[in-house]
Amino acid sequence: MAPLKLNSQNLSQIATAGESQVKVPTYARGGAVKEGIVHIGVGGFHRAHLAVYVDKLMQNHGVNDYAICGVGLQPFDVTMRDVLQAQDGLYTVIERSAKGSFANVVGSINSFLFAPDDREAVIAKMAHPDTHIVSLTITESGYYYNENTHQLQSEHPDIQFDLDPANASSPRTTFGFLYAALARRHQQGLNPFTVMSCDNMQKNGSITRHMLESFARLRNPELAKWISEQGHFPNAMVDRITPQTAPADKTALADNFGIEDSWPVVTEPFMQWVIEDRFSDGRPPFEKVGVQVVSNVHDVEQFEKHKLRLLNGSHSAIGYPGQLAGFKYVHEVMEHPVFRKFVWQMMQEESKPNLPDIPGVNIDEYCQTLMERFSNPTIMDQLPRVCLNASGKIPQFIMPSIAEAIWVTGPFRRLCFVAAAWFHYIKGVDDNGNSFKVEDPMIEELQAKAHAGGTDPAAILSIKNLFGDDLRSDKRFMQQITIALEEISRDGILKTLPKYVD
Structure with missing residues (x-):
């Protein structure tokens, strides 16, 4: 039997098609849920970590107001856009260990925006009242953080471009988008969304806060003050080994589980997330799915x-x-x-x-x-x-x-x-x-x-x-x-x- 293409229409068949049973989402998706999280940088780690935790909340605890809208800022994100759009946002997580392989179709990514296509759409999505958290996996270089001086690399050409008010509606960097969306929320009288780094950096939340506030001070000291007083940037420790997907992984998924997935994620059973309980506009009940929510940065x-x-x-x-x-x-x-x-x-x-x-x-x-x-x-x-x-x-x-x-x-x-x-x-x-x-x-x-x-x-x-x-x-x-x-x-x-x- 030929493998089934991964999409919403085929989910019920996929659950029983392969040699081993596959877990699939049975919760509502699309317009039936609210997208409370906007995530910048949808790669393998995000899809094996935060998106899996949210999937468990939606599947096992009926949480329907924190689905994820993925965002790609870079030209290379076009492939992720095309794959997710063709698969209705669905993808497969393959867990491998000595005990064998297990497959789980994840549906928590409800939509995807490719910024080079429409930068205004990304700003508007972050500024929307339904958005409570903007999360990040943008790698260390995406923070424009000088390791020696601990300051924003304000002289970087991309930061300079985003600091120019003439480019306010067409930012390039994460901080340019965050600033534009927060400025709009400030004008609308909304709380700032929580900016939640899921990158593998020490003091990731504190660094994110410092870089964004530094950027904002160079644009508008008044808005920087509001971000400083009202915004929250929880520190977190994230852990799950997630190798790059190889062609052989797609073949094995098709052979063993009967799924045709253009970009599955391969990972280990182990996963851990320790996060500081500092959110400015609400959060999901992460602790219900094994996240260690702690009271302070220490x-x-x-x-x-x-x-x-x-x-x-x-x-x-x-x-x-x-x-x-x-x-x-x-x-x-x-x-x-x-x-x-x-x-x-x-x-x-x-x-x-x-x-x-x-x-x-x-x-x-x-x-x-x-x-x-x-x-x-x-x-x-x-x-x-x-x-x-x-x-x-x-x-x-x-x-x-x-x-x-x-x-x-x-x-x-x-x-x-x-x-x-x-x-x-x-x-x-x-x-x-x-x-x-x-x-x-x-x-x-x-x-x-x-x-x-x-x-x-x-x-x-x-x-x-x-x-x-x-x-x-x-x-x-x-x-x-x-x-x-x-x-x-x-x-x-x-x-x-x-x-x-x-």
Whole structure:
């Protein structure tokens, strides 16, 4: 039997068509629900995380006023627009683990707006009284945040364009759209919507607030004051490993579940979301579907530190050295006994010691769970995905652990190895001489520094919006990262790695 095309008309048949039963939405959609959430940046992670939580609220708890309107701001979002429109907003989440594969059709994305087609429609949607939350997965570079000065990159051409009042009706950046919609709500006497970052950044809500208020002050100090006094930007910690969808995933979905889906999402069973209970215009009952809603930012920060330093830091330790060594997938790196020891020892001896205790959380069990998740061979998590946009990751995932180890005179040589591996990775050639594409918003500057510096890390460390003076001025750090970069450049990853394993 041929697979069924995923759309609303075929849902009842899809539920029983494949070898295994598929969960499908049975709740009302379309005009029968209100779209209380507008989400900017509909990619794999959003569709495996926030959209899944909302789907559970709609399916299991009758919540019908927080369906999602997806928004794409970038030209490449046109593919997502076309897929979702053809499938009535439906898509499949495939969970894979040692227990097998399970498929669930998600229907919480009720509509999709492609900003290059109609920027006014996006502004109007955010400003609509039914919109209570505007959520974001725009990656680190979408925040225009200077890691060193902690200020808005106001000189960036896109920000400059959006700051020009002449361009008020045709913004380019997330902040341009948020400002325009909030200005309209202010004029209409509405509450500001909550701006809810779901990006994998420490203090994501606080950074979002600071960047938007900075933008607004440059446009209209009065509106900036209203946003500051009335707006809410909850901090959150998000977690679910979501690899890029491969053609083989679509084929397996068709063969095993009888579904023809142009862009399914593959992910792991594990998912976690810790969010601060700070909303300016109401929120769904997230706690009913397993979200950890906490009372203050401090609670979020504790979970955040554990996740960024242990999960994301370890992903960096797997990704950059792993790709240089010629591996393709995360689980392949974890199958290498020396790599596996390295990751565990880095977590236990260098990342973990400076992390806070969280009541009810066993940090060693968390580390063990991470090792199991990294080793899951069924989700086929590709290293290039883990390595994407490192200029926004290494300063958050690796350098803070090094900085704290410097402060307490603790060990950090393995962390230095990871940073040095990234410095070498920037050149885009693996240890076998094969070229690969390095995807990073700062790639031109990074590669220029990497080639100019050679085996001296000082050139890359001179990029002030990535690295602070406390690192550059520490002799022990400079010595260890220089040694690591020299060894990796001379001998390659697999010959150098055993020197960093006890």
